[in-house]
Amino acid sequence: MQNILDAIAAGDATTGDFASLTMPESYRGVTVHKDEVDMFEGLTAKEKDPRRSLHLDDVPLPELGPGEALVAVMASAINYNTVWTSIFEPVSTFGFLERYGRMSPLSKRHDLPYHVVGSDLSGVVLAVGPGVHLWEPGREVVAHCLSVELESPDGHGDTMLDPEQRIWGFETNFGGLAEVALVKANQLMPKPAHLTWEEAASPGLVNSTAYRQLVSRNGGDMKQGDNVLIWGASGGLGGFATQYALNGGATPVCVVSSPEKADICRSMGAELVIDRSEEDYRFWKDPHTQDPREWKRLGSKIRELTGGEDIDIVFEHPGRETFGASVYVTRKGGTITTCASTSGYMHEYDNRYLWMNLKRIISSHFANYRESFEANRLIAKGMIHPTLSRTYALEDVGQAALDVHHNLHQGKVGVLCLAPEEGLGVRDPEMREQHLTAINRFRGV
Known part of the structure; x- marks a missing residue:
């Protein structure tokens, strides 16, 4: 592994130099264990602690198959799917690995008693x-997390x-929170030259997801002049949707939960910001009953900010807590795009406001290769910027996942894997200097 690091650090190693390196027999990876899937039985989701279930293990290097690549992972990032994996909700990911393992002799490699997690990387x-x-x-390179077979x-x-x-590192094994990762070659994209390893690793999953959900014809098909309601507008997904x-x-129209998060949105150039902590919206009277008066109050606030206009597209991802309000505030003929349900999967809304007003709900899940490539291209051109706020060591992934689980983070949380320290990997310092303020916008918040 040290020889690999030396070749990367040298900066002038050739393709032949890398090809001649001896591959390690094993590497360090962050795992969950199959024999621990019941460890949190009886606890609520918030009581489940990823520090107990996420382990840093030495694992064997997987066999390299056709159409695949082994990547030395310099940095990775935490996504909510790693939180789900670590608390074994809504289901254990070992079920995904078992089903994948039955597909072919090659996919059988993924069905193991451990799962190396992580759906982002930058590396070599x-x-x-x-x-x-x-x-x-x-x-x-960086990697997007779409794994497909394309035999159908x-x-x-x-x-x-x-x-x-499948989502690599969540529904497949050998993910990016590790020193080495196994990916399909059609997951690879060029690393943006002006970014550090940790900055380049952080946009992958959320940037591509936001692009498809909001910009792509497969999602919101956003156009100039649209009013877009963005929940969690300074977070991992929302920070890209705002951009x-x-x-x-x-x-x-950025919805956030604190004055500090409101300031981040304004620093990106957003002018219309709703601070939920200030407005104290309570969309649910109790766990079973929503309060339509609160939907109306949100709608009135939106019209106050927009000069009387309603929302064209809602960028939805909290799910159960906000979905009724999202359907209500969307204009007649408007669109609600939904990609996740971090507050609960069982959505409830008043269908009269949907069907009588010809609104549409569009489901959106990650992105295809073309959408991911376009999203990464915008990062590389300096038109969209990372939302990295903090970076952890590989040994501290459990704590990083806990912070994301309890929403103690801002933007994206990065992880150094093989990179010995932050700030490495920049190949275009001139371009970086032009965008340094935007690159660091989320830092330390």
């Missing part, structure tokens, strides 16, 4: 399997519709 290609032509050892016709219009579509709305000529 170490080796590629048969049939890989566009990527060679030594290339600096269903996925050839939109790869997200492949019946064997896309501003870049695309739309007007973001």
